[in-house]
Amino acid sequence: MPVVESRCVVPVAPDVAFAVSQTTGATRKRWDPFIRRQYFVGGATLPAKGVRTFTVQRFGFRMESEYVSYNPPSNVGMKMTKGSWFFERLAGGWKFTPVAGDPGSTLAVWRYNFACRPKWLAPLAERIGTVVLQRDMDRRIRGFAGGCADPLVLAAVRDAAAAAAAAEAAGTDRPGS
DSSP: OOEEEEEEEESSOHHHHHHHHTOOHHHHHHHOTTEEEEEEETTOOSOOTTOEEEEEETTSOEEEEEEEEEETTTEEEEEEEEOOTTEEEEEEEEEEEEETTEEEEEEEEEEEEEEESSTTTHHHHHHHHHHHHHHHHHHHHHHHHHHTTOHHHHHHHHHHHHHHHHHHHTTOSSTTO
Protein backbone atom coordinates (compact mmCIF):
# COMPACT_ATOMS: atom_id res chain seq x y z
CA MET A 1 0.00 0.00 0.00
CA PRO A 2 1.54 3.36 -0.99
CA VAL A 3 2.36 5.87 1.74
CA VAL A 4 2.94 9.58 1.20
CA GLU A 5 4.18 12.05 3.79
CA SER A 6 4.60 15.80 4.07
CA ARG A 7 6.16 17.71 6.93
CA CYS A 8 6.89 21.25 7.97
CA VAL A 9 7.87 23.30 11.00
CA VAL A 10 5.42 26.03 12.00
CA PRO A 11 6.11 28.96 14.35
CA VAL A 12 3.39 28.09 16.90
CA ALA A 13 3.11 25.69 19.84
CA PRO A 14 1.61 22.21 19.22
CA ASP A 15 -1.77 23.10 20.76
CA VAL A 16 -2.14 26.02 18.37
CA ALA A 17 -0.92 24.00 15.36
CA PHE A 18 -3.40 21.24 16.21
CA ALA A 19 -6.21 23.78 16.60
CA VAL A 20 -5.40 25.39 13.24
CA SER A 21 -5.50 21.94 11.62
CA GLN A 22 -9.02 21.39 12.98
CA THR A 23 -10.56 24.71 11.92
CA THR A 24 -13.71 24.60 9.83
CA GLY A 25 -15.71 26.83 7.51
CA ALA A 26 -14.26 30.06 6.18
CA THR A 27 -11.28 29.85 8.54
CA ARG A 28 -10.31 26.45 7.14
CA LYS A 29 -10.71 27.66 3.57
CA ARG A 30 -8.24 30.51 4.27
CA TRP A 31 -5.41 28.02 4.56
CA ASP A 32 -6.52 24.67 3.11
CA PRO A 33 -6.32 24.58 -0.71
CA PHE A 34 -7.70 21.01 -0.77
CA ILE A 35 -11.19 21.84 0.44
CA ARG A 36 -13.99 23.36 -1.56
CA ARG A 37 -16.59 22.41 1.07
CA GLN A 38 -16.48 20.41 4.31
CA TYR A 39 -18.92 19.77 7.13
CA PHE A 40 -19.71 17.37 9.95
CA VAL A 41 -22.38 14.72 9.35
CA GLY A 42 -24.68 12.78 11.65
CA GLY A 43 -25.44 15.74 13.90
CA ALA A 44 -21.87 16.27 15.09
CA THR A 45 -20.75 19.85 15.73
CA LEU A 46 -17.20 19.21 16.92
CA PRO A 47 -14.44 16.78 15.92
CA ALA A 48 -14.00 13.63 18.02
CA LYS A 49 -13.22 9.95 17.57
CA GLY A 50 -16.07 8.39 15.57
CA VAL A 51 -17.28 11.71 14.11
CA ARG A 52 -17.75 11.75 10.35
CA THR A 53 -17.14 14.58 7.92
CA PHE A 54 -18.17 15.13 4.31
CA THR A 55 -15.58 16.82 2.10
CA VAL A 56 -15.73 18.11 -1.44
CA GLN A 57 -12.22 18.49 -2.82
CA ARG A 58 -11.29 21.46 -5.01
CA PHE A 59 -11.76 19.43 -8.23
CA GLY A 60 -15.15 18.14 -7.05
CA PHE A 61 -14.16 14.71 -5.68
CA ARG A 62 -16.34 13.80 -2.71
CA MET A 63 -15.46 11.81 0.36
CA GLU A 64 -16.96 10.90 3.70
CA SER A 65 -14.37 10.20 6.37
CA GLU A 66 -14.38 9.23 10.02
CA TYR A 67 -12.06 10.28 12.82
CA VAL A 68 -10.37 7.08 14.05
CA SER A 69 -8.35 9.02 16.61
CA TYR A 70 -8.57 12.51 18.05
CA ASN A 71 -5.90 13.35 20.62
CA PRO A 72 -5.34 17.10 21.00
CA PRO A 73 -2.76 18.52 20.77
CA SER A 74 -0.62 15.66 19.46
CA ASN A 75 -2.41 13.75 16.69
CA VAL A 76 -5.50 13.03 14.69
CA GLY A 77 -6.33 10.18 12.33
CA MET A 78 -9.02 9.53 9.76
CA LYS A 79 -10.20 6.91 7.32
CA MET A 80 -12.36 7.24 4.25
CA THR A 81 -15.73 5.55 4.68
CA LYS A 82 -17.17 6.57 1.28
CA GLY A 83 -15.35 8.13 -1.59
CA SER A 84 -14.25 8.26 -5.15
CA TRP A 85 -14.54 5.06 -7.15
CA PHE A 86 -10.77 4.74 -7.64
CA PHE A 87 -9.89 4.52 -3.92
CA GLU A 88 -10.35 1.14 -2.34
CA ARG A 89 -8.93 2.57 0.91
CA LEU A 90 -7.61 5.92 2.08
CA ALA A 91 -6.46 6.79 5.59
CA GLY A 92 -4.25 9.43 7.11
CA GLY A 93 -2.82 10.83 10.27
CA TRP A 94 -1.54 14.22 11.29
CA LYS A 95 1.02 14.43 14.10
CA PHE A 96 2.18 17.56 15.94
CA THR A 97 5.31 17.53 18.11
CA PRO A 98 7.32 20.30 19.76
CA VAL A 99 10.59 21.17 18.08
CA ALA A 100 13.49 20.33 20.39
CA GLY A 101 14.99 23.51 21.80
CA ASP A 102 12.17 25.69 20.43
CA PRO A 103 8.96 25.24 22.46
CA GLY A 104 7.24 27.88 20.33
CA SER A 105 7.54 25.78 17.17
CA THR A 106 5.91 22.55 16.04
CA LEU A 107 6.87 19.83 13.61
CA ALA A 108 3.76 18.81 11.67
CA VAL A 109 3.94 15.43 9.93
CA TRP A 110 1.02 14.35 7.73
CA ARG A 111 1.03 10.79 6.44
CA TYR A 112 -1.52 9.09 4.18
CA ASN A 113 -1.83 5.57 2.83
CA PHE A 114 -4.15 4.37 0.11
CA ALA A 115 -5.02 1.58 -2.27
CA CYS A 116 -6.60 1.97 -5.68
CA ARG A 117 -9.11 -0.12 -7.60
CA PRO A 118 -9.77 -1.99 -9.78
CA LYS A 119 -7.07 -4.48 -8.80
CA TRP A 120 -5.83 -4.94 -12.39
CA LEU A 121 -5.20 -1.19 -12.69
CA ALA A 122 -3.93 -0.65 -9.13
CA PRO A 123 -0.18 -0.94 -9.84
CA LEU A 124 -0.28 1.88 -12.39
CA ALA A 125 -2.97 3.90 -10.60
CA GLU A 126 -1.04 3.78 -7.33
CA ARG A 127 2.18 5.00 -8.96
CA ILE A 128 0.29 7.92 -10.49
CA GLY A 129 -1.70 8.42 -7.29
CA THR A 130 1.47 8.64 -5.24
CA VAL A 131 2.77 11.50 -7.38
CA VAL A 132 -0.56 13.34 -7.45
CA LEU A 133 -1.29 12.86 -3.74
CA GLN A 134 2.26 13.87 -2.77
CA ARG A 135 1.98 17.09 -4.76
CA ASP A 136 -1.44 17.81 -3.25
CA MET A 137 -0.23 17.08 0.31
CA ASP A 138 2.84 19.27 -0.12
CA ARG A 139 0.62 22.10 -1.35
CA ARG A 140 -1.79 21.53 1.52
CA ILE A 141 0.87 21.50 4.26
CA ARG A 142 2.35 24.72 2.83
CA GLY A 143 -1.15 26.19 3.16
CA PHE A 144 -1.29 24.92 6.74
CA ALA A 145 2.05 26.62 7.47
CA GLY A 146 0.59 29.83 6.06
CA GLY A 147 -2.47 29.39 8.25
CA CYS A 148 -0.24 29.08 11.31
CA ALA A 149 1.13 32.54 10.46
CA ASP A 150 -2.19 34.11 9.38
CA PRO A 151 -3.45 36.61 11.99
CA LEU A 152 -7.11 35.92 11.08
CA VAL A 153 -6.72 32.14 11.42
CA LEU A 154 -4.86 32.53 14.71
CA ALA A 155 -7.54 34.93 16.01
CA ALA A 156 -10.26 32.41 15.12
CA VAL A 157 -8.33 29.69 16.98
CA ARG A 158 -7.94 31.93 20.05
CA ASP A 159 -11.65 32.87 19.95
CA ALA A 160 -12.68 29.21 19.69
CA ALA A 161 -10.41 28.26 22.61
CA ALA A 162 -11.84 31.10 24.72
CA ALA A 163 -15.41 30.05 23.88
CA ALA A 164 -14.65 26.42 24.76
CA ALA A 165 -13.07 27.48 28.06
CA ALA A 166 -16.07 29.66 28.89
CA ALA A 167 -18.47 26.81 28.04
CA GLU A 168 -16.47 24.42 30.23
CA ALA A 169 -16.46 26.94 33.10
CA ALA A 170 -20.22 27.32 32.72
CA GLY A 171 -20.65 23.56 32.82
CA THR A 172 -21.91 23.14 29.27
CA ASP A 173 -20.63 20.69 26.69
CA ARG A 174 -19.86 23.17 23.98
CA PRO A 175 -19.90 26.88 23.22
CA GLY A 176 -23.42 28.19 22.77
CA SER A 177 -25.06 25.23 24.60
